[in-house]
Amino acid sequence: MDTDIIVVGGGPAGLAFARQFKNSRLHVTVIEKAPLESLQNPAYDGREIALTHLSREIMQKLGMWQRIPENEIYRLRDAKVYNGTSDYTLHFPEPKKARGGATDRLGNLISNHNIRRAAYEEVAQMNNVDLRCGVGVKKVETSTNQAIVELENGDKLTAKLLVAADSRFSQTRRQLGIAADMHDFGRTVIVFRTKHTISNQHTANECFFYGRTLALLPLEEHLTNCVITIKNTHAHELLDMTPEQLAQEAQKMLKGKLGNMESAGTVHSYPLVGVHAQKFYSTRSALIGDAAVGMHPVTAHGYNLGLESTDILAKLILQAEQKGRDIGEVGLLEMYNVKHQLHTRPLYHGTNAMVTFFTTDHAPVKLLRDATLRVSNNLPPLKKLISKQLTG
Incomplete structure (x- = not known):
């Protein structure tokens, strides 16, 4: 051989x-x-990778983790899920240690x-x-x-x-x-960094709007990676924008929750296929x-x-x-x-x-989406199971 x-x-x-x-x-x-x-x-390339605690352990064993600048390992404290225009959230708080006491993160984000x-x-x-x-x-x-x-x-x-x-x-x-x-979702992923005036609290947000999905990945306290998924037939509406216009679009989608937003880098796009x-x-x-x-x-x-x-x-x-x-x-x-x-x-x-459920915008499904978030928020075993998947 x-x-x-x-x-x-x-x-x-x-x-x-x-x-x-x-x-x-x-x-x-x-x-x-x-x-x-x-x-x-x-x-x-615009992609910020959310890493579980298990991934950190593997990367440490391989010597990779130690080679990444400490100031470019970003804390992911907790996560929230929004549905449509509602302010109600399904919240996944920072996990608890096995013997009690909170950790300070769900995981980490690294470019x-x-x-x-x-x-x-x-x-x-x-x-x-x-x-x-x-x-x-x-x-x-x-x-x-x-x-x-x-x-x-x-x-x-x-x-x-x-x-x-x-x-x-x-x-x-x-x-x-x-x-x-x-599985071709028929959507395009558009990613870009933004600076903003209100702290992101090191919280990841997944916002299932109607026709679009916006994920917010916290980097520094006033620096966030925005990930918009949109139908391929409408992707040009965003890709034709300048970086500054795209940041303003994200600010509009969030109704100013992160304050004034401005572009902090280049824009990248990818086809969404599982x-x-x-x-x-x-x-x-x-x-x-x-x-x-x-x-x-x-x-x-x-x-x-x-x-x-x-x-x-x-x-x-x-x-x-x-x-x-x-x-x-x-x-x-x-x-x-x-x-x-x-x-x-x-x-x-x-x-x-x-994803199919939370991106289907028919009226009956919209109501069911909201109900699902509320039920899930009040079922501790289910939230614990999902949190364990998030943290690895």
Whole structure:
């Protein structure tokens, strides 16, 4: 074999997975189509990632957390959900510690480019990881004995295991013949930072307005990342605006709850598509990150699930290697599939159902949406269950 594990995709999930093998005897090759410069100095892309306490623990173990500037790790104290024009909120307060006493946050917010840079800096120091950047994958195939990856430059690599981490639109997943449930919400996500005169109280807000959804992710006390989802047919109404006009639009949607708002950066947009693979493995191959599960951003669980996938799969591989077993055997991959599916499948379908419910604007549903928030607010077991999902 040319290497033990080939990882297709050098994004934050692919690099975090490679980092799991520091100080092991396994050799990992990461294939990334983008140039090396994009890994060394990733550009800001507007995405602020909400990280659970479990994700923080995994990132600390991998040395990634320590590489992120302390002043760019933002506290997420609590969260509130609004329906329509009502001021009534479903409130998820900061959680309690196991032995009593409040913590000071539900989780943390970190910019995606900072996570990517931290992952790269850790992997770049590893002698058992090769980064092959600036070249794409042309073809992948697997057999009972090996995985073969043909690159666009004609090179071929063989490995004991192939791992796909090349986005929710993964071509590797398609070539492996793994089917996936793809849910196109028919909406566009528009993200931008704003400064404002009234404190955000380090509180995340999810506002299900009619025709639009606005999420507010608190960074500094007077700096918030705004995430608007809108039907594709109306996206141009916002994308044609200047950054300052967009900030004023957000202020109007919020009825001035954050005071005067102004633009604090660039505007970015993305198609809103959710993905869940029917299974997370095939012959000598596995899916991690968004190639396995690409979540709707409303629960902010995307990268959290990606990190969990790297942690589960890497632990199984390392245990097998220590026992002298085949790291690409079907039993190992099936165990990974079962463990990760148990958490992701109900969360994925539950999130999609919730989003569909809260973005349906027919009159009877509007009333039911409001009633659902009020009932949920008064059911402590349900709120506790949701809070545990939010905090990981």
